[in-house]
Amino acid sequence: DAGITQSPRYKITETGRQVTLMCHQTWSHSYMFWYRQDLGHGLRLIYYSAAADITDKGEVPDGYVVSRSKTENFPLTLESATRSQTSVYFCASSHTGFYSNQPQHFGDGTRLSIL
Amino acid sequence: DQQVKQNSPSLSVQEGRISILNCDYTNSMFDYFLWYKKYPAEGPTFLISISSIKDKNEDGRFTVFLNKSAKHLSLHIVPSQPGDSAVYFCAALLTSGSRLTFGEGTQLTVNP
Numbered sequence: 001d002a003g004i005t006q007s008p009r010y011k012i013t014e015t016g017r018q019v020t021l022m023c024h025q026t027w028s029h030s031y032m033f034w035y036r037q038d039l040g041h042g043l044r045l046i047y048y049s050a051a052a053d054i055t056d057k058g059e060v061p062d063g064y065v066v067s068r069s070k071t072e073n074f075p076l077t078l079e080s081a082t083r084s085q086t087s088v089y090f091c092a093s094s095h096t097g098f099y100s101n102q103p104q105h106f107g108d109g110t111r112l113s114i115l
Numbered sequence: 116d117q118q119v120k121q122n123s124p125s126l127s128v129q130e131g132r133i134s135i136l137n138c139d140y141t142n143s144m145f146d147y148f149l150w151y152k153k154y155p156a157e158g159p160t161f162l163i164s165i166s167s168i169k170d171k172n173e174d175g176r177f178t179v180f181l182n183k184s185a186k187h188l189s190l191h192i193v194p195s196q197p198g199d200s201a202v203y204f205c206a207a208l209l210t211s212g213s214r215l216t217f218g219e220g221t222q223l224t225v226n227p
Contacts, residue, residue: 004158035217040219041219042119042121042204042217042218042219042220043159043204043206043217044217045214045215048213056213058214059214090158090159092158097213098208098209098210098212098213098214098215099210100147100210101146101147101149101164101166101208103149103151103161103164104161104215105161106151106158106159106160107158108156108157108158109156109157109158
């Protein structure tokens, strides 16, 4: 089925560990995004990508690394996880990025807990 | 600096009545405003949007009103249905700044 899928849905890890969240979309959208959702903050943009091999920082990029070698995949890596990175992470994609009101389409999220 | 604020964390209404969700913003340069709906354990889904040059946009039971002088927008749902129970996020798009800024969300509960 066409859509955007995130894996894993749930992850528990320890501080200092590296963890990678996966995102895959089948729409061939140019733009992909990573957000985190925290109580009292809504959704905040971590990184986004306009195309393969083009990435840019969002509002809260510190502690995260992204790559985009293929259009359909946009993994997010926490190189050394900290408790403050405990959150729900959403991946999204869209055709036009921020240049029109064409909406972003979101995956169902990854709930990450760092102990 | 929270540029988009939803001051009501929750709202409860009776089925069939009107639900009004509010959103305030500080940046007068925002180009579009969008509303997303989110059910538990799912991602947000797009509901309706409005351009900054408009003051109203309607789609079925959903209407968004924009008051630029007050930097305020609202989402009206008429009539409300139990299936509308969800978290609603207001978002503002700044095309020149490559940003979509979200509010904190409002939990709407529609009681049968």
